[in-house]
Amino acid sequence: MKAAILTAPGTPLTIEEVTIAAPGPHEVLIRTVAVGVCRSDLHFVDGAYPHPLPTIPGHEAAGIVEAVGSEVTTVRPGDPVVTCLSAFCGHCDQCVTGHMALCTDAGVKRRKDQPPRLTLAADGSTVHQMLNLSAYAEQMLVHEHACVAIDPDMPLDRACVLGCAVTTGAGAIFHAAGVEPGETVAVVGCGGIGLAAVNAAKIAGAGRIIALDPVPEKRELALKLGATDAIDAASDTAAAQVVAMTKGGVHHAIEAVGRPASGDLAVGVLRRGGTATILGMMPLTHKVGLSALDLLASKKLQGALMGGNHFPVDIPRLVAFYLRGLLDLDSIIAERIPLAGINDAFAKLRQGDSTRSVVVFE
Structure with a gap:
């Protein structure tokens, strides 16, 4: 698949071929449809916040479930979903006391003794997943608690901004x-x-x-x-x-x-x-x-953090607000661009004049 790779802070992202693993237990493979370009990504791209490199940024996404691993119970192939970076385990003290956005359980990631979810097609080296998602790519492989199924009537190029900007x-x-x-x-x-x-x-x-x-x-x-x-x-x-x-x-x-x-x-x-x-x-x-x-x-x-969201409940409600005409997502989105335009979208964010650019894959 094609993905936008960050190899060094302060440098443009490059579009490269990346290999994505098959879904393991509790993992969901998603075909990415749309991704918002968020200022949070810019902090990592410009080096203001550190992150292991190379990596694929992007964390505000919507797509269609292509496959699920064993033990997945929350979504199934064909479901339209919105992803959220505040993946949760569901059993730690933060989760069970209602602070799901503060979950830090490493179980939503792959263990270090397991193969990585993402590798460069050219040499098989690891591509570090950013914020549990890495959405500037044609596909995402995420924990099932990093996505939620939504009403199929919801346009996914609008739904994507629910994953960060609107949820927060x-x-x-x-x-x-x-x-x-x-x-x-x-x-x-x-x-x-x-x-x-x-x-x-x-x-x-x-x-x-x-x-x-x-x-x-x-x-x-x-x-x-x-x-x-x-x-x-x-x-x-x-x-x-x-x-x-x-x-x-x-x-x-x-x-x-x-x-x-x-x-x-x-x-x-x-x-x-x-x-x-x-x-x-x-x-x-x-x-x-x-x-x-x-x-x-x-x-x-x-x-x-992330507005203190309860995203499995919040995002479907926000979808309902949009479909009822209460939530205006259309005005928030300034433009729709292909993945190749990602660096131009970051340049506009640096200028501070734009609202939301959305990368669309179809």
């Missing part, structure tokens, strides 16, 4: 933040994750949804998806504007960029007792914090 953004609203009807929400950053958070806040019944982004086109898109107000995040008075229009700050601030300034902005717009939820991948050496006065005002700061 909506999960932050529904799970990590637990937004209640009437509460105020500020979303810092209106890329794929931020726009999904805006849309989910509307579904949750938030009383006021304030979108903050330096790009005018993204602010307009946020208004289309449910924001009641939009502010230039690059303005020196952005935080003050939010505090003024909400008469003291917001109940919830969602940071969806991964930049130090956006984390500070999320904290800066909180009301007394408000909570800032950081979703973006900050530089590894950076710290986000609360001042002594913030703590005295009962303000809270939290991370939320």
Whole structure:
């Protein structure tokens, strides 16, 4: 199969032939139909976050099950599926207490004494699987708990963005933040994750949804998806504007960029007792914090890996939201490209102007 390979940080991906193993116990072979180009992949491609190389990035995907290994009970050949990087074991203390996105059980990967799932066709050397998926490829071989079957009426070029951007953004609203009807929400950053958070806040019944982004086109898109107000995040008075229009700050601030300034902005717009939820991948050496006065005002700061999702339940529900016209995935997707266009899509992400590019294989 053809796949986009990263061989060194900061270098373009190359399209190469890769051999994929047959599914073992609890493994699912998927024909990839569509993959979103996410900023999280860019962190690995540019070397901001380390990963064993060579590797195939890509973690926001949808496809069709081609084959299943022994003991697989959750999907069968022919099922349309969405994948999710937060694969779970189902029996560790994180899983059984409802924190599936925090599962770190190595059982969802192949053991080191087993053949790798992916190898270069040219010499048989190992290709390291990224985030349990490696989706910039014509096929994926994943643990059955890294995918979920969805309604066959769902278009897969839209479904793919549910696997990360929407699961993370909506999960932050529904799970990590637990937004209640009437509460105020500020979303810092209106890329794929931020726009999904805006849309989910509307579904949750938030009383006021304030979108903050330096790009005018993204602010307009946020208004289309449910924001009641939009502010230039690059303005020196952005935080003050939010505090003024909400008469003291917001109940919830969602940071969806991964930049130090956006984390500070999320904290800066909180009301007394408000909570800032950081979703973006900050530089590894950076710290986000609360001042002594913030703590005295009962303000809270939290991370939320993948929005704290319960993806086997969440993704089918998000599909239903889309099919009912409540969730707008079409507006989040800026373009559809072939695999050969992956490096151009990353270049657009570096510029910060695009929302979501989707690689389609058919």
